[in-house]
Amino acid sequence: MEVLFHDILIIGGGLAGLRAAIEAKKSGRDVAILSKVHPLRSHSVAAQGGINAALGNVPGPAKDTWENHAFDTIKGSDYLADQDAVQVMCREAMERVIDMEHWGTLFSRTEDGKIAQRPFGGAGFPRACYAADRTGHNLLHTLYEQVVGLQIPVYEEWYALSLIVGEGRCVGVLCLHFFEGRVILVQAKAVILATGGYGRIYLRSTNAVINTGSGSFLAYQAGVPLEDMEFVQFHPTSLYGTNILITEGARGEGGYLINAKGERFMERHAPHLMELGPRDIVARGTQTEIDQGRGFEEGYVHLDLRHLGREKIMDRLPGIRQIAMDFAGVDPVLEPIPIQPAQHYSMGGIPTNADGETELPGLFAAGECACVSVHGANRLGGNSLLETLVFGERAGRRAAEQAKEEKGISYKTVFQERLRAFQSGLEGIFEQKVEEPSSLIRDEMRALMTSRVGIFREESGMVAAKEKLQELKKRFLKTGLKQKSLAFNNEFVQHWELEGMLHLAEAIAEGALARKESRGSHFRVDYPKRDDEHWLHHTLAYKTAEGVRLGYKKVSITSYPPKERTY
């Protein structure tokens, strides 16, 4: 039995994980990061448009404040966000952005040399700090550079296969060294999950291929519930064909959404904010145009940037110009970009408090895999990068405090049991005859989730989806592996990740079916109104042998009583 020891093990090397690692390391703890890809390949690198902080750097009639930011976030969440958590995030935003500047992030500048800020959807001020349209790339490289400077070890291209729970706390992780096929146990006083989203449960997603939600499943399997999983964000503008993200910043800089009849159709859906309405509203507006035959035949509309002019496009949006040229053969300087909505972000996740603590002692979560909840039913653009830094820092700090108090007890028997259970499970998988490849099941699940549990939802479709997911879970049990060893076994990893995705899909579908109202990203054709009387609460999904069990918990409302949400 190969066992490694660390005070704190962080799973995931994206922004939240790296930020947590830096904070914990600076507190003097022994920290390590484990990631299934090199940290610089994490999906955070693909974030484009910006990170919100009420710096108020753009001159205007009034100065932005963190309270304005908090209100916009809460209204944007359709009043499902926990207001105390939102206040923490918005209050600490400026400090976290300035940290990044002080570590060398190359933010774009205003005329007077300050960090530039651009307007984003659902925000009353230009609040999104940006580094051209490569904000995620700039932030991630900056944090990785700091991690290198602090000499924090990274277990690269390792998988975390399960959490080890002993005496009611998370005491470690069972890991796979993928290239060598070695199973290694890591004992840690605190484990921080920072594994990002699960976009690849959907057919159309802006997410990287690696975003399978495996970290959320680790917690779910260990008995931690998942919160608000039915709230899935669809981004209005993904590139038609590949669904690569085209930033909201393109509309922030003045881009228009145009249907096949040449109309700026957001007039119908958000007459005041137009293209800069919040994402749920713009995504539904866009999908409605396509569904009602006002899109182009293949199922897209146009994002037109031509009127911005070559110089502004080259200066502020060089990355998306490159993406449009590389992946759609379209130069946005000369032609409009074909776009369609696609899954983009998970508002739900592992429930945590504002210090990243989950209900399982010793286990923390931060970033997209967590649900604090600061996004409620709909996240505003520019708040996801912010969440990773604010709550990554807080989780790292709290985990370090806890690890300091925690004594190094030996959990040898627990580890041995966990390893034995893993090995016998593995034998079962290896012995299973291959009746069909797991990729078929995965593809059916993706198509199902996009068509039945997508932007528009209704009872009959979701009942069918629930049944279909049961069928897929049964068929999944009969997908074995051709390769019977662990080293470089892609089949094994896909098989293991698919199991998690099927469970997450089930939690999403069950939550969505139960919630008989429309709120934020969750739109029920059969219940098109928000219903605060019955549904102003968070959903909790628990994993049981019989399937998902749902529970609910109160929303924290401290300053802003729910109001009708108009834009």
Next chain:
Amino acid sequence: MKSNLLTLRIKRFNKDKDPPGWIESFHVEIRKGMNLLEALLRIQDEQDGTLAFRYSCRGAVCGSCAMRVNGKDVLACRTHVENLLGKPALIEPLPLFPVIRDLVIDMSTFFDHYRRIEPYFQGKPISSHAEYPMGEEKRKEIDPYINCILCGICFGTCPAFEKHSEFLGPAMLAKAYRFLVDPRDRRNEEILRAVDQQQGVWGCKTVFNCVKVCPKQVPPTHAIVKMRGKILRYRICHLFSQRWPSFHLHKNLNI
């Protein structure tokens, strides 16, 4: 009419097999707009689960899927398969790095070189609540060098790295320059000292291969040439100040 069947001849490697290396052909039915990464993922799903390659973002921003395609080093996700139809396309791992399995290379040398230049910002003192004042012009000067995604393609085509694996390499020299020209970073001489060696700026053959192949239009050779100039000016300055201490040539030499 062109056939829709793509043929990929993939260079495989598995140290536990005999022989460890071989070329294997795969056929993939393509659809409009498909890229090479999608084709490889289809092969992995439908034909051979053991085929190994790296991937993540599929949007040319993460730097995972660099490989050699018909002799050219590219990102697989950014390579349209329509351009590979007609005759079998040869897919190989990125050259000059040890191969671990199939198209997966060992990048530890690459990241060792990365660490050698101390690639972490060391800022000048400033109030903890404020950004450094910096103009857009300065940002634009640094920006081309910051777009590097560390994919390794430039190393694969670099004659200096081919000759000496200790050569810091184009991506790392571009990274060093990025910190050198950043007015917020307090280092100046330290950075120049780190690159002022045969394994640094003086090893470059200035053939601009790296500039030509970079999928993100980073120009490492430009950085190298500029750093050589700065080093030479430093040396002159040093000489002059030793002979005539009252001369403050460094101001005029714009170092």
